[in-house]
Amino acid sequence: MYIIDLKTNQVSEISSQYKTAFDYPNIVGFGHPYDFNNDGNMDLVGSGDKLTGKAFIYLGNQTVFYDIQDTLALPHGWWRESGYPFMPEDINDINFDGTLDLVISDVSGYVPNKIYLNQLTRFDSLSLYHYFNIYLMEEFWQLMFVSSTHDFNADGKRDYVVTWRQRSNHFSYQSYYYISDQQKKTYKLVGPDILRNLPDTDPNDYFDYDSDGLIDRIRFAPFSSALRFQKRIRQVKNYNDHPFEDKTRDVYFLNEYDTTCETSQAKFADFNNDGYPDIIKPNLSGTGLDILVAEPFSRNQMWYTNIKETALTVLPSYSSVPALFDLDQDGDLDFSIGYDLFVPKPDRQRIYRNNLDVSNGDANWIQLWLEGTKSPRTPIGAQIILVNTDTTGGFWWRQAREYRNNPVNGYMEHFGLRHRTVVDSIIVLWPSGMRDTLLNVPANQRLVIREGDTYTGINDYSRPETFTLGQNYPNPFNPQTTISYSIGQPGIYELSV
Structure with a gap:
C-alpha cells in the first residue's frame, strides 16, 4: 500500500501501518472501498477462501482498519464448481435509511441468498423475499444474481434486477426489474427483461455513450464476443416496457481493432475532453490495447477511430484492464496497466500520461x-x-x-x-x-x-x-x-x- 504526494512526487510505503489489521491468512482479496458507517473514512470488504467461507468487513479511520468479520459469517464451504472462492456482492442502500447494505447471492447454492442490513456496527440478515416478492419454481429455475445494476426510473436510487437461470438449459435466463418506490420505501415489480434472452447482470455497463443526457446500456454478446450498444429511450414504468433500443448498427469503427471484448474490460472515458466518451480496452487475447476515440457523425450515429498506433509512445505487449485517474491533475485522464509477476519486465507496470488535448x-x-x-x-x-x-x-x-x-x-x-x-x-x-x-x-x-x-x-x-x-x-x-x-x-x- 502506497501514498503518492503529487506536489512533491514522493511515494511512501504504508503497508506496515495497516498490516496487523489485514494479517489473516484466509483473505483472498478485497473489493472496492465504501464508507459503511458514514464517518468520512473509507472501509473495505474482503472475501475469505473456500475453507473459511466468510466476508470480512474492515471499518477504517485515519490510521488503521479494524475487523468486524464475525458479523457476516457464511456457511462453511461456499465456492464455485471450479473450486475458487466466489461471493457476488451487491452494495447499495436497499432499505432507504442512508447507510449502505449488502446483498449476497450465489448461483452455486452454497451461499444463502440474503440481505444484510447495515446497523453501523453490525449487519442484520434478512430474506431476499422481504423486498423481492417473486420467485420461480426452483425445481426448474435457479436463482442466479440479485444486482442493483442501474437506476432505471431516473430518480437517483438504484433499482434491482433479479436473474434466474433455467436448470435444464444454462443459456436460458429470465430477469425481472424491481423499481424503487421512494415514498413507500420498497421495490415494485415491473416486468422481465425479454431483450435477446440475455441476463441483465454483469458484464453489462451503463454509460451515456452518445451524450444525450440519458444513460445507455453497453452489453456483451457472449457468442460473438462483441459489444452491443443499446440506447436509452424511456423510463421503466409498465410491465414489459423495455427502456433500451439496440443501436449497434449505428455504431461504426474506423481503423483495425480487436472486436473481441467484454464490457468488464472496455471502459468509457472522455480522453480528449470533447464531450463524447471514448473507449479504452485490452484485447481479449491478452496482447495489445485499443484506444477508440468517439467522432459523432450525426445525432444518431457514432464513429470510433482507433488511435493506439499514434497515441501510445510504447505499445504494451501484454494487456489488462486499465486504471483511469488524473495523475498529474491537469484535467485529462491518464491511465496505468499493471500485471502479475509472471509478466516479463518492463511490461509489468506502465503509466501513460494523457497529452491528447494539450x-x-x-x-x-x-x-x-x-x-x-x-x-x-x-x-x-x-x-x-x-x-x-x-x-x-x-x-x-x-x-x-x-x-x-x-x-x-x-x-x-x-x-x-x-x-x-x-x-x-x-x-x-x-x-x-x-x-x-x-x-x-x-x-x-x-x-x-x-x-x-x-x-x-x-x-x-x-x-x-x-x-x-x-x-x-x-x-x-x-x-x-x-x-x-x-x-x-x-x-x-x-x-x-
Missing part, C-alpha cells in the same frame, strides 16, 4: 465528487446530469453519469466540456430523493457537491491555450481598431492581420 485550448473539463448527507455518504446510484443551452434557451447538449464505485477510476466523475467554459447547470439526483441544481458553474475545476449544500471547489485549473485572438469591433467614428490577444507563455511573436 495544444488546442479547446478541451475544457470538470471533475465531480459527491458526498451524501441524507443519502449514504458514498451515494451509490446518484445521477449527475450536465446541461448547456444555446443563446435562445433551447436544449442542445447534455451529459449524464451514474455515481458508483468504479474499479478503474474510483468515485471521481470526469466530464469533457470541449469549448464550453461554463456549465449552465449541474443536476444531481440523490438516492434519498433530493434534487440539487447548481447554476453557471465555471469549467476546469474539481468540485465536491454535498447533498443539500452548495458546492466546494477542490482545485482550480486553467489549461493554457496556444493563443487567443479577440473579436474585431470596427468603429466608423474612430480611425483605429483594437484587437485583443493573449499567448500561452512569454516569448517573441509576430502577429499579422
